[in-house]
Amino acid sequence: MIKISDRVAGIEPSQTVRLDTQAKRLIAEGKSVINLSVGELDFDPVTEVVAAAHAALDNDPNHYTNPQGMEETRKAVCEYLQSTHDLTYTVNQILITNGAKQALYSCFQALVNPGDEVIVPVPGWVSYAEQITLASGVPVFTSTTDQFQLDIDAMAEAITDNTVGIVLNYPNNPTGAVYPQEDLEKVAQLAERHDLWIISDEIYERLVYGENTFVSFAKLAYERAIIVNGVSKAGAMTGWRMGYIAGSEQFIERCKSLQSHLAGNVANVVQEASVVALRLADKSTAEYLQKLKERRVYLMDWIKTESHLEAIPPQGAFYIFIDVTSLTHDSEEFCERLLNDFGVAIVPGKYFGKDGYIRMSFANSLANIEEACKRISNCVASYT
Ligand code: PMP
Ligand code: GLU
Numbered sequence: 001m002i003k004i005s006d007r008v009a010g011i012e013p014s015q016t017v018r019l020d021t022q023a024k025r026l027i028a029e030g031k032s033v034i035n036l037s038v039g040e041l042d043f044d045p046v047t048e049v050v051a052a053a054h055a056a057l058d059n060d061p062n063h064y065t066n067p068q069g070m071e072e073t074r075k076a077v078c079e080y081l082q083s084t085h086d087l088t089y090t091v092n093q094i095l096i097t098n099g100a101k102q103a104l105y106s107c108f109q110a111l112v113n114p115g116d117e118v119i120v121p122v123p124g125w126v127s128y129a130e131q132i133t134l135a136s137g138v139p140v141f142t143s144t145t146d147q148f149q150l151d152i153d154a155m156a157e158a159i160t161d162n163t164v165g166i167v168l169n170y171p172n173n174p175t176g177a178v179y180p181q182e183d184l185e186k187v188a189q190l191a192e193r194h195d196l197w198i199i200s201d202e203i204y205e206r207l208v209y210g211e212n213t214f215v216s217f218a219k220l221a222y223e224r225a226i227i228v229n230g231v232s233k234a235g236a237m238t239g240w241r242m243g244y245i246a247g248s249e250q251f252i253e254r255c256k257s258l259q260s261h262l263a264g265n266v267a268n269v270v271q272e273a274s275v276v277a278l279r280l281a282d283k284s285t286a287e288y289l290q291k292l293k294e295r296r297v298y299l300m301d302w303i304k305t306e307s308h309l310e311a312i313p314p315q316g317a318f319y320i321f322i323d324v325t326s327l328t329h330d331s332e333e334f335c336e337r338l339l340n341d342f343g344v345a346i347v348p349g350k351y352f353g354k355d356g357y358i359r360m361s362f363a364n365s366l367a368n369i370e371e372a373c374k375r376i377s378n379c380v381a382s383y384t
Contacts, residue, residue, distance in 0.1 A: 011130050015351040019335075023345035034364070034372040037345040039173060039319065040238040041363045043291075046284045049235070049277045056272035065268055067260040068252070069096025069244070076275040077244050081227075084281070085216045092249045095256055096266050096274075100203045100230040100243035105131050106255045106262070107199050107226055107245060111164055112137035118199075119158050119166040121150060122353030123321065125173045125201070138162070141353055147312055148175035148321070152186045159190070165197035166190075168217060171204040174352045174359035175321045176314020178212040181220070188221040199226050203243075206234035206285045208316040209293060218246065226251065233317075234285055235277045242266055242274045292318055295362040295369055302373045308380055318363040321349065325356040327383040334358060337382070342375040 020038035027033050044050070068074070074091040081087040097103040104127065112118060114136040120128045122141045129139040140163070142154040155166065166187065170179045191198050200217035208214050218225040230243030245255060265271070277284070296313070299320055303311045310323040324334050331348035335358060338344050349357030362369055 007134065007136075011134065014126055014130075016126050016347055019345055019347055023339070026339075026345075031343065033339070033343045033345055034368050034375070035345045036361045036364055036369070036372055037347050039233070039317075039361050039363060041233070041236040041288060041318070042365060043236040043288055045236050045240075045273075045277065046280050046287075048280055049237070049273050052276040053269050053273035056269040059272070061268035061272070063268075065265040065271075067264050068256040069094060069266065070268065070271045073271040073275055074244075076278040077246065080278040080281065081216075081218075081246060085219060087216060087218050087222075087246075089246050090249070093246055093252055095245045095252050095259060096271060097230075097243045097245065097259065098241045098263055098266055099232055099238075100201065100228050101127060102263065103228045103230065103243040103245045104128070104199065104201065105134070106258050107228065108132050108135040108137060109258055110251065110254050111135075111197055111199075111226075113164075115162060116164045117160060117162045118164060119155055121155070121167070123148065123172075123174050123349060123357070124167070124352060125169060126351050128167050128169075137164075144175075144177070148172065148177040150179055150183045150187065152183060152190070155187070156190055159194050159196070163194065163196060165199055167199045167201065169201040169203075171208055171214070171314075171316025173204065173317055174319050174347070174349070174357075175312070176317045176319055177312075178208055178214060178315040180212050181215045184215060184217060184220050188217075188224070191221055191224045196224065197226055198224055199228065202227055202229045203233050204317040205229065206281065207289065207292065207318060209296060209314070211313075211315045214316065223248065231274050231277045234281065234288070235274075236284065236288065237274075237277060240270045240273070242270050242277075291366075292362065295364075295366055296320075298366060298369060299360075299362055299373070306377060307373070308377075318361055320360050320362060321352075321354075322358050322360060323356065324358055327380060329356040331355050331358055334379070338376065338379045341382070342379045344372045344375045344379075 023035040074094040112135040132139040227246040232238045347359040
């Protein structure tokens with residue numbers, strides 16, 4: 001029998017990835033399943049990005065490049081941060097990674113010593129806790145308000161001598177919450193008072209619907225902010241695997257050493273195409289956001305008028321986090337029933353630290369969403 005380390009044996013598979021794989025397999029087998037489990041846009045990247053990838057294939061992409069990222073790609077990230085957020089970074093402050101997921105993994109590896117605590121507000125994305133645990137750290141979960149906004153008092157109470165950082169993610173996966181600037185300022189004050197890092201996962205920053213505007217955490221606490229972002233979500237490029245970290249030069253230098261052992265450079269073709277994706281971010285967002293807005297309006301209308309369920313309108317990202325406690329507190333049971341008996345794949349809130357809720361992605365066509373809503377209504381009716 002192969003001996004597996006305790007560290008890896010104790011890790012749960014990513015439940016979002018597991019469910020998406022299951023739904024895609026069922027669809028490939030010819031089953032009538034609508035997959036609203038995973039968070040990835042149903043659009044193609046803008047044509048210029050694909051053309052840039054084709055051109056990169058003819059531009060000798062065959063050799064290792066700097067594990068920190070190609071100079072051109074890091075420069076494009078700097079230009080993006082400057083033009084979008086008026087934030088000044090040099091190329092030495094940027095690390096290009098295999099998606100935001102690997103960027104986060106590297107951040108925790110670089111920040112956390114055994115037993116160090118990292119605060120994670122819940123509901124929160126499935127991979128934070130496992131990645132912190134893999135870095136021998138301890139995730140400390142704090143609750144959010146009934147509107148899924150930050151509970152600053154709960155955060156302050158959770159801070160101990162072992163706390164090294166706080167994870168922020170806004171627009172939030174799974175709730176869609178966007179935090180107002182005054183709350184972010186309070187987090188910045190906490191970080192200053194207790195000497196903490198803020199790992200700010202800003203992967204959904206471009207997908208906001210207008211209530212709270214997005215403010216990068218680096219605008220509030222440049223020195224303490226470790227910004228994680230990438231082209232996956234807003235660029236409709238989840239499969240390309242390009243993310244980045246923006247932080248202090250000293251921190252990035254350490255992450256670069258880690259990257260040189262962990263992965264080496266991100267695929268050269270992807271990096272070259274990502275330069276174009278970053279430059280054309282406004283163009284692609286304008287196109288995608290319009291469609292996402294229509295779906296969001298449809299869903300909120302369905303929630304209010306037909307669903308017999310409740311949800312707080314998402315302010316950003318492309319998820320709606322639905323309260324099913326009027327039917328059951330067991331979100332896994334609800335989602336299994338919905339998939340097996342009604343053919344819709346969505347994610348139990350339990351995996352994000354909030355049972356009694358379900359996460360539905362609206363990164364799917366309006367026609368599919370409409371059909372999924374009918375099926376969910378039938379599932380809801382099956383409880384009575
Ligand atoms: N952070 C959050 C909150 C996410 O939802 C995701 C989606 N996988 C990621 C990070 C990772 O993104 P990427 O696909 O760029 O690795
Ligand atoms: N972040 C997306 C989600 O939550 C993609 C899957 C994953 O990597 O977790 O659905």
